[in-house]
Structure formats: C-alpha cells, structure tokens
Amino acid sequence: MAWLFKTEPNECSIDDIAAAKTGVIWEGVRNYQARNFLRDQVQNGDLVLIHHSSCKQIGLAGLAKVTATAIADPSQFQPESPYYDAKASAERWPWYAVKVEFVEKFKKIITLTDLRNQTALADMQLLRKGNRLSVMPLTKQEMDLVLFLTKA
DNA sequence: GCCAACGTTGGC
DNA sequence: GCCAACGTTGGC
Numbered sequence: 001m002a003w004l005f006k007t008e009p010n011e012c013s014i015d016d017i018a019a020a021k022t023g024v025i026w027e028g029v030r031n032y033q034a035r036n037f038l039r040d041q042v043q044n045g046d047l048v049l050i051h052h053s054s055c056k057q058i059g060l061a062g063l064a065k066v067t068a069t070a071i072a073d074p075s076q077f078q079p080e081s082p083y084y085d086a087k088a089s090a091e092r093w094p095w096y097a098v099k100v101e102f103v104e105k106f107k108k109i110i111t112l113t114d115l116r117n118q119t120a121l122a123d124m125q126l127l128r129k130g131n132r133l134s135v136m137p138l139t140k141q142e143m144d145l146v147l148f149l150t151k152a
Numbered sequence: 153g154c155c156a157a158c159g160t161t162g163g164c
Numbered sequence: 165g166c167c168a169a170c171g172t173t174g175g176c
Contacts, residue, residue: 006162031171054162112163130169132161 001041002143004049004126005064005100006134014050014062014105023067023101027075028083030095034135039070039096041137048100049138049146051126052109060110060146068099106150120145 005026007013017024029035046066052058073095075083088094115121125136138146 008162033171058163129163130161132170134161 001043002047002049002138002140003037003042003066004051004060004136004138006051006053009052009055009061013052014064014102017050017062017064017100018102018105020102023099024064025071025074025097025099027073027095027097028081029073029097029135030083031132031134034133035094035096037135037137038098042066042069042098042135044069047103047143049143057109057111059112059114060106060150062105063103063147064100065103066098067101071097071099073097108150110146110149114149115146118145118149 009015012024026038029038044066048064048066049060050062050064052061072093073083074097075081076085076088076093076095077090078084083095085093085095112127115124115127121127121142124138124142125131125133
C-alpha cells in the first residue's frame with residue numbers, strides 16, 4: 001500500500017531522512033488509528049509521501065520507503081522523551097513504529113493548493129477539513145498522480 | 153456507556 | 165494568533 005506520513009520539519013524533515021544513512025525510525029505516533037496502520041498494514045517496501053506540517057512551506061516534500069515494520073516505538077520506554085509512556089514495559093507495550101529510508105526529495109514542495117487543483121485527489125484524506133491523522137493510506141492512483149505532479 | 157469539558161492539531 | 169475539528173478524559 002501507499003502511505004502519507006505527516007511530520008513537522010523541525011522534528012524530522014525530508015532532509016533529515018536524506019541525511020540518515022541507515023534510515024529513520026518513525027516514532028512518536030500516539031493516535032490509535034495511526035498506530036493500527038503502523039502495526040497492521042504498513043509493509044516493507046511501501047512508498048511513503050512525506051508531508052511537512054506546521055511550518056513555512058506546508059506540503060509534500062519527498063518520498064521515502066519502508067524498510068522495517070511494526071517495531072516497538074523506542075520513545076515509549078524513554079522517560080526523558082515527550083512520547084514516554086509509563087505503562088509500556090518490555091513484555092507489553094502499546095506503541096509501534098516503522099523504519100523508513102530516503103527515496104527522493106521533490107524539486108518543489110507540492111502544496112495543498114496544488115493537490116486541491118486535482119479533481120482526482122478530491123477524496124485524499126489529507127485534504128479533508130479537520131483531518132488530524134498523521135499516518136494515512138493513499139490509493140495507488142493518488143500516489144501515481146502525486147508523483148506525476150512532482151515531475152511536471 | 154454517555155457526554156461535556158478540555159487539550160491538541162494544523163491550516164490559515 | 166485564531167479557530168474549527170476531533171480525540172481523550174473523567175464525572176456521573
């Protein structure tokens with residue numbers, strides 16, 4: 001399946017992913033719906049659009065690829081982390097992460113306006129008002145069209 | 153198990 | 165900084 005992950009670029013931008021030689025652990029997801037996607041549905045080799053949110057240049061910044069799935073989110077065990085969960089133990093833990101590797105950085109950020117201009121993308125979850133999900137699936141058609149837009 | 157209050161997300 | 169949307173919490 002194809003995916004879209006949101007990130008605040010001051011936390012982990014497409015450049016940070018590009019700079020990480022062995023990939024990046026996508027941690028800190030603390031929403032059950034998003035967690036279930038990470039746990040049950042994200043597959044090795046899946047492509048992931050990286051969306052920069054809450055920043056100067058909002059939009060799709062690049063592409064990554066999944067290289068490890070359904071791993072224990074390390075931040076839930078780290079008391080100093082904002083994502084620490086005191087209820088998590090080595091035997092029983094609620095939060096999952098995946099690992100992604102850099103594929104490409106788009107020459108230009110694909111803005112929400114760019115996406116809204118495509119009628120074929122009208123159903124994209126990202127474009128829904130009030131959408132707060134940070135991990136969301138994408139149809140193959142949506143992914144193909146987005147990647148086509150990056151070549152335009 | 154309902155639901156109001158509250159907190160967070162995130163585009164603008 | 166505003167505010168709509170929505171998830172979570174907690175009293176009952």
